Amino acid sequence: MKRGKKYQDAVKSFDKANQYDVAEAISLVKKNATAKFDETIELHIKTGCDGRHAEQQIRGAVVLPHGTGKTVxxxxFAKGVKLDEAQAAGADYVGGEELVPKIQNEGWxxxxxxxxxxxxxxxxGRLGRxxxxxxxxxxxxxxxxxxDVTKAINDIKAGKIEYRLDKTNIIHVPVGKASFTExxxxxxxxxxxxAINKAKPSSLKGQYVKSATLTSTMGPGVKLNVTKITN
Known part of the structure; x- marks a missing residue:
């Protein structure tokens, strides 16, 4: 894949083989987020987990203190008084069974x-596929x-994000926007x-976090010093 001049210049601004402390990595990623839009800063963590085993599946959620910078x-899905409660709490859409065909057939x-x-x-569950x-x-x-739909909505709107293993046992999560301060x-x-350190499966033998990279939407990834971010 051919990369643009901005990307090539960004790559030259640091040593791709080096592992950086968090503060330095954040500074580099912010500096290299030069797109015309407010890029998302993302964290990618390669774990030593095997998601095929239920006890090594990692899934959870955490509220980021400064949110994600994204309107969510x-x-x-509720019924009765919970529908009213969800609406009062600021849900964008509320409903029940009538939404199934809209999502399933109309691709909403x-x-x-x-x-x-x-x-x-x-x-x-009928929408699982x-x-x-x-x-x-x-x-x-x-x-x-x-x-408690009110708490769930408030947390999500305040910047709650979910983290989970993908099929290759990597966790991909947003950390914020390039416009955020360091x-x-x-x-x-x-x-x-x-939160991710706390979610380490007790059955895991060997290294939990194998590598971690901080990157912006369009910029190159900066490797983090794994020993400094795990406990």
Missing amino acids: KVLV LDFDVIVATPDMMGVV VLGPKGLMPNPKAGTVTM EQLSDNFQTLMG
Whole structure:
């Protein structure tokens, strides 16, 4: 893949083989985020987990202290008083069974996160084939299957993000935007890394975090010093 001049220049600004401390990595990634839009700063962690084993699956959620810098659209599946509660809490869309054909047949996916009350999971489960591959299925571990829809919506709108292993046992998560200050990105990073370190499976033998890279949407990745970010 041929990269543009800006990318080539950015690569020359640091040693790609080197592993950097968090503060230095954040500074480099911010400096190299030169696109015309506000790039997302992302963290990619290669783990030593084997997601094929249930006990080594990592999935959870954490509220970033400074949010993600992104406006998140929330869809809530609920019924009765919970529908009103979800609307009052600021959900972008609320509904029940009538939304199934809209998502299934019309391909409507104008939302980022789904929250569902436990009694609606039978309905939401019918959308598994559509929502599953897109990582949109509500999950109790992520706090998106709950009767407390107000708290779930407030947390998501405040900057709650979900982390999970992909098929190659890598975790991909946003840390913030390039427009954030270095302090804000550092706070978000520490909160995120604290949660991921706590999620280390007790059955895991060997190294938990094999490598970690910080990158912006269009910029090159900067490797992090793994020993400094794990505990």
